[in-house]
């Protein structure tokens with residue numbers, strides 16, 4: 001008696017027509033997916049570039065008129081969350097209220113005539129320069145422009161400090 005099982009004979013008919021069709025379909029779908037991904041990547045890159053070029057991140061705030069601010073004074077701008085410093089020579093600075101040590105909010109101390117950080121005691125002059133560590137960098141400043149006696153501050157951007165690390169005052 002023969003114990004071996006007979007496997008059913010399956011015919012592997014060459015179905016090359018259907019196989020070729022599915023191969024082409026997968027290639028087509030793969031190409032479409034690749035094109036969509038490429039288009040998406042290019043769109044993301046271009047939108048970032050355009051934002052930078054057109055200044056879409058700008059947030060201009062009218063801070064007031066030059067004559068509204070006393071010489072050698074600091075005025076908090078609650079809306080823009082910055083300090084407007086009117087320096088001895090009549091120039092202006094828009095200083096960020098964020099401490100450059102670890103980011104606490106720095107109040108202006110009118111009596112001491114300097115910014116004193118409540119967190120670790122760093123202090124900054126009216127021009128934002130470090131007077132007392134642990135902070136090592138001046139307060140950041142926002143770009144500022146004066147047009148027809150009106151002061152405009154761009155709170156959407158921080159300004160590069162001068163070479164010596166000091167913020168850049170703008171003359172009226």
Ligand code: FES
Pocket residue numbers: 099100101102103104117118119120121122134135
């Ligand atoms: S966060 Fe201001 S001194 Fe540390």
